[in-house]
Amino acid sequence: MSARLRWTRCSITRWTASLLCLFALALLPLCALAAKAGGKTAPAAPELVPRRVLVLYDGSAGAGPDDNIVHQGFQMVFDYYGLVPYFQDINSQALPDDAAMSDTLGVVTTLGQNAVRKPRPYLPWLLRQLKAGKRVMILGHLGVSLAQGADFADVDQLSRAVFAQLGVAPSSLLGLDQRAFRYAHKAPGLMDFERRLPPQPVVTSFFEQKSPDLKVYASLKHPARPGKEYPAVFVGASGGFAAEHHIYWEESTGDNRRKWYLDPFAFVADCFGLKGRNIPVPDVTTLNGLRMAFSHVDADGFAGYSQVGSKQMCAEVLRDRIYKRVNFPVTLSLIVADVDPKIATDSKRARQAQDVARELFRMPNVEPGSHTYSHPFYWNEKGKTKTRYENRFPYKIPGYTFNLAQEIDGSMRFVSSLSPPDKPCRLLQWSGDCLPTAQQIARVDDQGLFNINGGDTMLDQRSNSLSSVSPMFRVVGNRVQMFTAMANENVMTNLWTGPFYGYRAVIETIKRTGSPRRLKPIDIYYHFFSGEHEASVRALEDVYGFVMTLPLAPVFTTQYLEAARDYIKVRVLRAGPGVYHIENYGKSLTLRLDADAPAPNLERSQNVLGYSRQKEGLYVSLAPGADRAVLSFEPRTGKPEPLPYLAEATGHVSDFRPGKGRVSLGYNGFGAAGRIRLAGFAPGATLQASGTALAKPANARVDAAGFVDIAGLRSGNLEVAAP
Amino acid sequence: MKISAWQTILFVVLIVGATWLVFPGPRTLISIYINDNKAALARVMLGRLLAMHPNDPDLIMDAAELAHSDGEVEKAIDLLKKVMQLRPGRKELILRLAEWQEWAGHPQEANESMEAALQVMPELNERKPETYANRREVLLHLLSNYTYQGDREAMYTTVQRLIPLDKVVVAKEIASRKPLQLISRVLEALSADVSKNDDAVARALLVDAYNLRRGYLENVLEGAATAQIEIIFVNDSLELFVRGGLTQEAVQLATLLDQQDGGANSRLAVAVALGGYGAEKPAAQLMSDLVKERPNDANLLRGLAEMALNANLPLDAVKHLQRVIELDPANTDARRLLGEALLASNRAPEAYAMLQPLPVGTVGEANLLLDAAGGTRSPEAVAGAALAVKDMAQSDSVVGMKLADAWLDVNRPVEAWGILRSLAANSGGDPVLIRKAVQAASQTNNPATMREVLALIERPDFADTALLLEVADMLADNGELKGAATVYQRYLARSPGDRATALKLAQVHSWREAPDLAFGVVERLLTAYPGDKALLKLAAGYAEEAGKDNDAFRIYAEIYRQNPKDRKARENFMRLAEWTGRTSESAALLAEDSDREPHNLQKARQTAEAFLAANAPKRALPYLERALALKTDDIEVRRLLAETFGWLGYVDRQAATLEPLAARGLLTEDEAVFVAQHYLDRKQSQKALAVLARFENMKPIPWDAGALLVQTYTLMNRLELTQQAMRRLKSDYESDAVRLAAIGDMAVLSKRMDFAMDCYAAALRVDPRNRAALKGQAQIHAWNNDAERAIKGFEHYRVQNPKDIEARYQLGELYFSTDREGEASGEYKKTLSLIRQARQARAAGKNAARSVPQ
Incomplete structure (x- = not known):
């Protein structure tokens, strides 16, 4: 072998060896990664995504949990973000221990400057929460004055420690004439x-x-x-602070209407770190991709004379002009004192009213409700609203004094007696000030019944602020009073002093609470008074007419309330990257993500019917009747081929069984004009829809995006497959 | 009577005239129909008239009103605009339009219409002062709209338009009250100043000041401007001027007002405002001047005290208030404030002494008294305060709770509990009150109280989870175990993941001597914490305590699986395995253990023993082999292995296992016989002989060994030794008929018939009915062709064993050979009959094996 050849062979060997070494070195981290990945044999237990928010308020001056900006303003924002507030009086209730805080995302304080009487347990507790990763939203004040004297040096230090967590240090105003302050910066x-x-x-x-x-x-x-700037409203790593007088403006006269100075959605999202999380949130505005819509009527004026028909009662006018003509579910209530001949002022008219009620309750689009026995103007004998009324009842019922059993159980029994046996009364519609006590709500709850009213959501020119959008519910002690989704005509007709067509303004509220954020379902809520004037009847016709043009999921009020009740209990757990377990969701069947969120991986998900991407968000529909759903956003592997899924439905969908190019399901919706939109089919394919949900089989064509619409549905089974 | 023509004409004219007058015309009818809710009739009539007079503004206006009452507001607006074109510059029409536009949700258009109306309304026309009021009304409406819409410029310009108008329209009202007059003067001056520059802050100040005055004016106009409201108005205005930088104006104004009142309240308000905005120096200067001027002004001193309190200087407040009380000893208000200041100065006993004699009328007063009483730490003081607020404490939960707090402060929980119990019971499940009640109850240490607490939270849906836990802890701490368990259970139903509380519940169950319930609790916990060592131990202990041996075994097994080196765990496990008869399970577990430590002799052996005990010899084998491999000289293990092989029928392996013992001469007699037999079976007669050698000198020689010796010698063809061995056997067993007959059989096999006959004879001597001997003897006679003796022998044998087919056949043959055909036939038949019986019996046996019990 020549020297040259030997040298060449030696070089080749060296290079080969070097390359092999480099390759091996390159593989090392990969192997380590693989080992690490392989080491994760046991999946970690799903981690709860906290939804609860603790609100600390000062109840020492007789204020309740609803007398603050959180309930009156921010709670609606919490609803939107799927958060559930619970309220505690800082001065009379013990602060929750760490175990009780485990399912709490953060703490909101809505306190005056020196509201906290015992700052020592409060501040260390708050500091501990911050250090445990809880976030805070301080509205106005921390509740503890910073200059309380030598005895409170530790309190001062603790206050400073709390603010240090937020990224600021309290400073002294001493020597500064506050009148010279001006704004240095306002974030556009x-x-x-x-x-x-x-x-x-x-x-x-x-x-x-x-x-x-x-x-x-x-x-x-x-x-x-x-050259110096002092933050007045800010958000740091552990939460945010908004100084008093920087949160909202309030009218000094008239209705004391409010407007937001700050963007409450941005502020809540920043304070609680909600932006970009891509975590599904429960949403009761929507059912199977469509905005939920219901209607309920308070009984006031049921038997009253209408100026529209000749000697007709208001209820009869609405029966003929609305309920017989508009195919929309509605809950109609009665006041016993109005229609029970034994106690009504005009017993003959009461008897006639009963006949009308019976007829109405027999209609398939009507659900019965109770608007109480005597229509109390105020519910809490010790409440602040008592002074607004001369009497407690608008009716003169001989010998009657307030009796809770009569108002609730008795009235609902009475309404049920006028309703078909398969349609008992299940809903109590609070009257008057709509401020029941916990005990009164409990009386409804304990019988498995539903309650509603209170909360006058308006978003129109007159109430041109998101601060007029009410939250979903009011916390009363350990109970929940469900609010209506929209205000009734009383406010819009200036308490029936005119304009009588004022209720038409609710159309604007419907539009503006539906987009750009879907904040509320649609609730066509009014009194039977609306049957009194031609203008008010026409306004109602216009409202129903407008609503009927929208893509909706129409439900009865109790169906919405079932979803709202279960919304509070939903548990969202993170089971891994992009994987969520949804537990206790009951009839709260919709989750929402940002509109630009990735589509769920339905093959890796469980009890997920499908999703619908809209500009208001990505709405995910869950299967009813399951204990738990799994929502996965894991990347698709490409196999197996994706199956069809549900995009939208005007009613409830169950037994959803997708197959390759086919779907079978159970549809349960209102009326016989339901619609369902399925997705994931081969574009351009022709499918046949059949089953008891359809009067006769029908062909449907899949559009270019793979969607197919099946219309004319009633409750029943549906099969969609290639013919 | 003659009626003339003119009379007739007159009559007709009268009738027509009266009719014309009495019955309304179509235009009037429209209004009547609208008012009578006969819109349809009005619409018809209006339609007809409009067809005739399409540009009649009155008719179009009627149509607009009709559309409006029908709720068609947009149509009504359009019609109204048409009317306005026909009748331009009509203020009432423009305002009507503005109203409808506002109602229709067009606020900007409504504003524009109102501004347009203002253009046609007379401005400061002193000949018609009533028109100013209309103008002012429109401007105020606009100001409200602009304010809600946040249009600052429009707000400012509207206020600037209103200020001169107010001077005329509400001049009388302004003049009627001096403060209003003075403040209005400042407002007007401000208005003039602001108009000269573009200062946004000053403009905002002007708007705020105007709104403040407007509110007060409305009170004046409504007759609701009380002295109290006037004070608020003055103070708010002064504060506003201070805020807006009009300090000098504010001081001057305040001085004027004070001069008018003969007091110092207004200047005090200015001082307070200055202090509140950080202008401490001018505030202090003003206050100093005031005190110099009015050293004995109780109101001023009181104001000073309030300022001091607001500035967290309670000692200063005390000083001022004490002076006030010196000046005015009957001043209840000052006494109460002094009480508050003393309390803020941590001088609760003095505060209580000051407050106690004062009447208690409001919740705030009650709370103050209770705070002071609680602060004294004196039960007597609290008792005194309780008496003063007795009624209020029962009806007002805030006062009730405060009183309870005071009782707790002086360590009197029973009294606190008494108040809180009724408040909580009547609260409809209010968790705040219930929590407070529970806290009080927990300090009473009274079992009866504990039970009452349970009643407070007995509602199954009581939702305050944290409180449930507190109650449960309290009950447990006080020995109310049953109640504690119930409440813990309710708590855990809501917080199933709370391990610490679940363990507490288990402990409580245990204390209640209900280990089965305790076990249930811990077992549920184990589903959340599978494999948790502490929980496993606890669960096992409770299970054993509750007599749940099976559960205890299961858990001990898990513990032992986790901790194979834990002796205690092993002991527990084995103990429970034994108790519950689960030897195979324990053996399997031991096997895992041994497999983990394959070099541990002890574990291998224990495993094998466990399997043997569990009647699973096949599973014991590998562990015995492992044990033997680890210690080959362990005779005991070897024997056990051999025995196990034998048990399983693995004879070869059994023998192979025993062989090393044979070499060392350590075999037992039985083993030696077995090994010898094994060798013989394999024709290894030398080896067999070596094993059997040990028996040679025994007397008597063991039967099996002797018999094997005979077989060995026979195999080796050592006839002499065979004979010798047989003889020795015959000698050793001469009184044993069975063995003697067997030796006879051996002799037959060795073809030593004579010796065989001797043996049979010896056997028959011992037992004349010995079947083997009788048959052997007869057989040898037959072989020797001694038919008669053979026949006799078989006949004797037949008596003892009539069903021996072979013997009956031979006897038949012997009869036949001796021409006793009849008897031969009988025997043949009998033979055939026995063969049939035997077949039937075999068949029956097979069927029986297959049959299934019914």
Whole structure:
């Protein structure tokens, strides 16, 4: 072998060896990764995604959990983000221990400057929560004054420690004439949201920024400290703070209407770190991709004379003009004192009213409800609203004094007696101030019945603010009062002083609470008074007419309330990257994600019927009747071929069985004009729909995006497959 | 009577005239129909008239009103606009339009219409002052709209338009009250100043100040402007001026007002406002001047005290208030404030002494008294306060709770509980009250109280989870175990993952001597924490305590599986395995253990023994082999292995196992016989002989060994030794008929017939009915062709064993050979009959094996 050849062979060997070594080195991290991955044999237990938010308020001056901006403003935002608030009086209730806080996302304080009487257990507790990763949203004040004297040095330190977690340090206003403060910065879109801040700030809290990562919504400046800015509304790593007078503006006269200074959606999302999480949130505005819609009528004016028909009762006018003509589910209520001949002022008319009620309750689009026995104007004998009324009842019932059993059980029994046996009364519609006590709500709950009323959502020119959108419910002690989704005509007709067509304004509310954010289902809620004037009847016709043009899932009020009741109990657990377990969802069958969220991997999901991507969000539909659903966003592997899924349905869908190019399901919806939209079929294919849900089999063509619509559905089974 | 023509004409004219007058015309009828809710009739008539007079503004207006009452507001607006074109500049029409536009949800258009109406309304026309009011009304409406819409510029311009108008329209009202007059002057001056520049803050101040005055004016107009409201108005206005930088104006105004009142309240309000906005120096200066001027002004001193309290300087407040009380000893209000200041200065006993004599009328007063009483730490003080607020505490939960707090502060939980019990019971399940009641109850240490607490939360849906836990802990701490268990269970139903509480519940069950319930609790926990060591131990203990041996075994097995080196765990496991007869399960577990430590002799052996005990010898084999491989000289293990082989019928392996013992001479007699037999079976006679050698000198020689010796020698063809061995056997067993007959049989096999005959004879001597001997003897006679003796022998044998087919056949043959055909035939028949019986018996046996019990 020549020397050259030997050298060449040696070189080749060396290079080969070097390359092999490099390859081996490159493989090492991969092997380590593989080993690490392989080591994860036992999947970690699903981790609860906390939905509860603890709200601390000051009840010492007789204020209840609903007398604060959280219930009156932010709770609606919580609803939107799937959060469930629970309220505690800082001065009379013990702070929850760490175990009780385990399912709580964060803490909101809505307290005055010196509201907290015992700051020592409160501040260490709050600090502990912050250190445990809970987030805070401080509205107005922490509740503890910073300069309480030598005895409170530790309190002062604790307060500073709390704010340090947020990225600021409280500063002294001493020597600064506060009248000289002006705004240095207002973040566009985040402040001056519905109303511009006044030119001269009102300063009640004063901070220096410590963290460079602070998201400042609004900051102050002072001529005595040139070049410096002091954050007034800001969000840091552990939560946010909004100074008093920087959250909302309130009308000083009239209706005390409000408007937001700050964007409450952005502020809540920033404070609780909700942005970009891509975590599904329960949503009761929607059923199977379509906005839920229902209607309920308070009984006031049922037997009243109408000016529209000749000697007709209002109920008869609405029967002929609305209920017989409009194919929409509606809950009609009665007041016993109005229609029971034994106690009504005009017993003959009461008897006639009963006949009308019987006829109405027999109609398939009508569900019975009770608007109580005597229509109490106020429910809480010790409540603040008592002074607004001269009498407790509008009816003179001889010898009657307030009797809870009579108002609730008795009235519902009475209504049931006028209704067909298969359609008993299951709903109590609070009357008057609609401020029942926990005990009164419990009386309804304990019988497995539903309650509603209170909460006057309006979003129109007159109430042109999201602050007029009410939350889903009111927490009363350990109970929940379900609010209506929209205000009734009383407000819009200026308590029936005119304009009588005022209820037409609800159309704007319906539009603006549906988009760009879907904040509420549709609730056509009014009194039988609406049958009194031609203008009010026409307004109703217009409202129903408008609603009927929308893509909706029409349900009875009790069906919405079932979903709202179960919404509170839904548990969302993170079972892995992009995998969620949804537990206890009962009849709260919709989850929402951001509109640009990735589509779920339905093959890896369980008890998920499908989804619908809309500009308001990605709505995911869950199968009813299951204990748990699994929602997966894991990447698809490409195999097996995706199966068809449910995009939208006007009613409930069960027994959903997708197969290759085919689907069978059970449809349970209102009326006989239901519609279902399925997706995931081969574009352009012709399918045949058959089953008891259809009067006769029908062909349907799949569009270019793989969607197919089947219309004319009634409750029954449906098979969709290639003919 | 003659009626003239003119009379007739007059009559007709009268009738027509009266009719014309009495019955309304079509235009009037439309209004009547609209008012009578006969819209359809009105519509018809209007249609007809409009067809005739399409541009009649009155008719179009009627149509607009009709459309409006029908709820067709947009149509009504269009018609109204048409009327306005026909009748331009009509203020009432423009305002009507504005109203409808507002109702129709067009606020901007409504504003524009109102502005348009203002254009046609007379401005400051002193000849018609009533028109100013209309103009003001429109402007106020606009101001409300602009305010809600947040249009600052429009708000400002509207206010600027209103200020001069107010000077005329509400001049009388303004003049009627001095403060209003003075403040209005400042407002007007401000209005003039602001109009000269573009200061946004000043403009906002003007709007705020105007709104403040407007509110007060409305009170004045409504006759509701009480002295109290006036004070609020003045103070708010002064505060606003201070905020807006009009400090000098505010001081001057306040001085004027004070001069008018003869007091110092207004300047005090200015000082308070200055202090509140961080202008401490001017505030202090003003206050100093005030005190110098009015050292004995109780109101001023009181104001100073309030300022001090707001500034967290309660000691200063105390000083001022004490001076107030010196000046005015009957001033209840000052006394109450002094009580508050003393309390804020941590001087609760003095505060209580100050407050106690004062009447208690409001919740705030009650709370203050109770705070002071609680702060004294004196039960007597709390008792005094309780008496003062007795009624309020029963009806108002805030006062009730405060009183309870005070009782708790002086360590009197029974009294606190008494108040809270009734408040909580009547609260409809209010968790706040119930929690408080429970806290009080927990301090009473009274079992009866504990039971009452249970009644408070007895509602199955009581939802305050944290409180449930508190109650349960409290009951447990106080020995109310049954109640504690119930409440813990309810808590756990809501918080199933709370391990610590579940363990507490288990403990409570255990204390209640209900280990089965305790076990149930821990077992449920184990589903959430599978394999948790502490829980397993606890569960096993409870299970054993409850006599749940099967469960205890299962759990001990799990513990042992997790901790194979834990001796205690092993002991427990084996103990329970034994108790529950689960030897195979324990053996399987031991096997796992041994497999983990294959070099552990002890474990291998224990495993094998366990399998043997569990009657699973086949599974014992590998462990015995493992044990033997680990210690080949362990004779005991070897024997056990051999025995197990034998048990399983693995004779070769049994023998092979025993062989090393044979070499060492360690075999037992039985083993030696077995090994010898094994060798013989394999024709290894030398080896067999070596094993059997040990028996040679025994007396008597063991029968099996002797018989094997005979077989060995026979195999080796050592006839002499065979004979010798047989003789020795015959000698050793001369009184045993069976063995003697067997030796005879051996002799037959060795073809030693004579010796065989001797043996049979010896056997028959011992037992004349010995079947083997009788048959052997007869057989040898037959072989020797001694038919008669053979026949006799078989006949004797037949008596003893009539069903021996072979013997009966031979006897038949012998009869036949001796010409006794009849008897031969009988024997043949009998033989055939026995063969049939035997077949039937075999068949029956097979069927019986297959049959199934019914």
